[in-house]
Amino acid sequence: MASHAIEVKNLYKIFGPNGGDYVDAVKRGLGKAELNEKHGHVLGLQDINISMPAGGVMVVMGLSGSGKSTLIRHINRLIDPTAGEVLYDGVDVCKMSDNDLREFRRHKTAMVFQKFALLPHRTVLDNTVYGLEIQGVGKAESEKRARGWIERVGLKGFENHYPNQLSGGMQQRVGLARALTNDADILLMDEAYSALDPLIRVDMQTVLLDLQKELKKTVVFITHDLDEALRLGDKIAILRDGRVVQQGTGQQIVLSPADDYITAFVKEVNRGRVINVETIMRPLSGNPEGMPLAMGTVLESAARAMTGAHVNAAHVVDENGRPIGALDLPTIISAMVTPTSHEDKRAAA
Numbered sequence: 451m452a453s454h455a456i457e458v459k460n461l462y463k464i465f466g467p468n469g470g471d472y473v474d475a476v477k478r479g480l481g482k483a484e485l486n487e488k489h490g491h492v493l494g495l496q497d498i499n500i501s502m503p504a505g506g507v508m509v510v511m512g513l514s515g516s517g518k519s520t521l522i523r524h525i526n527r528l529i530d531p532t533a534g535e536v537l538y539d540g541v542d543v544c545k546m547s548d549n550d551l552r553e554f555r556r557h558k559t560a561m562v563f564q565k566f567a568l569l570p571h572r573t574v575l576d577n578t579v580y581g582l583e584i585q586g587v588g589k590a591e592s593e594k595r596a597r598g599w600i601e602r603v604g605l606k607g608f609e610n611h612y613p614n615q616l617s618g619g620m621q622q623r624v625g626l627a628r629a630l631t632n633d634a635d636i637l638l639m640d641e642a643y644s645a646l647d648p649l650i651r652v653d654m655q656t657v658l659l660d661l662q663k664e665l666k667k668t669v670v671f672i673t674h675d676l677d678e679a680l681r682l683g684d685k686i687a688i689l690r691d692g693r694v695v696q697q698g699t700g701q702q703i704v705l706s707p708a709d710d711y712i713t714a715f716v717k718e719v720n721r722g723r724v725i726n727v728e729t730i731m732r733p734l735s736g737n738p739e740g741m742p743l744a745m746g747t748v749l750e751s752a753a754r755a756m757t758g759a760h761v762n763a764a765h766v767v768d769e770n771g772r773p774i775g776a777l778d779l780p781t782i783i784s785a786m787v788t789p790t791s792h793e794d795k796r797a798a799a
Contacts, residue, residue, distance in 0.1 A: 728746070734765065
């Protein structure tokens with residue numbers, strides 16, 4: 451199924467009975483605290499502009515109260531905006547009729563929740579087919595699809611179990627299978643893995659990444675965890691107090707934090723799992739030396755491969771196998787623990 455980008459444009463959400471009356475004041479500089487103290491309204495989102503990649507994973511992250519969950523609920527219009535647009539395939543979700551919105555929610559979007567949101571009186575299979583039942587798909591076809599996805603997420607043999615018979619990680623797999631069974635273009639995941647133990651959380655991240663290689667859904671993933679954001683996101687937007695502080699690839703954010711707030715976020719990041727070899731490679735001089743490393747390889751993987759092969763030099767190759775740069779093990783190790791010269795140049799600029 452072809453995926454389509456989501457465009458969020460000039461989005462504002464002001465909670466309160468007369469939110470629309472304060473949009474212009476907020477645009478002129480009325481702050482969140484003053485809006486609440488003087489006017490009894492809460493600023494949820496302020497001038498959000500994000501282009502979410504079609505067929506990619508868009509991670510929206512921030513601390514509690516940053517507005518990330520409010521934002522994701524605008525995409526399927528569980529929350530109506532005070533001002534602005536949410537465009538899917540060029541159509542403004544915020545202006546859809548009730549019937550069009552109902553169809554959009556049923557056929558174009560699926561949601562995975564933090565608290566699993568499984569129906570306790572229904573089995574794994576019955577929970578998984580729930581969305582298809584609402585769509586009116588026949589029982590035989592629904593069960594065929596559901597069993598396929600139950601197997602794909604690693605739950606074959608548990609079709610007749612009830613949620614209270616499953617671990618938290620298994621319950622979240624049911625939630626993911628239910629969402630995928632709907633075959634929706636957009637997968638909305640609101641803190642989907644936050645309630646899971648760390649090892650199960652990493653396992654579920656792997657499940658999502660493996661499935662996404664094949665499915666190419668447009669995924670919007672909400673988290674407060676930067677490591678999770680960096681592992682999952684093709685693009686990341688960081689929110690603070692309802693505003694986008696910075697957006698870009700994980701590598702862009704780690705290499706060039708926009709302000710002290712982002713700098714504090716990325717300070718403890720494992721750089722070796724974020725920075726790619728082409729970021730620190732040197733121009734080739736003469737014939738390529740050492741082992742080949744594919745463009746896009748992160749430094750940690752490069753260092754492990756070179757150490758395992760007992761080589762000190764390597765060359766980076768593009769998708770066609772052509773050498774495009776050179777690097778060595780000391781440079782890789784240095785870049786994993788200290789700012790790269792690439793960053794130094796940016797700082798100097």
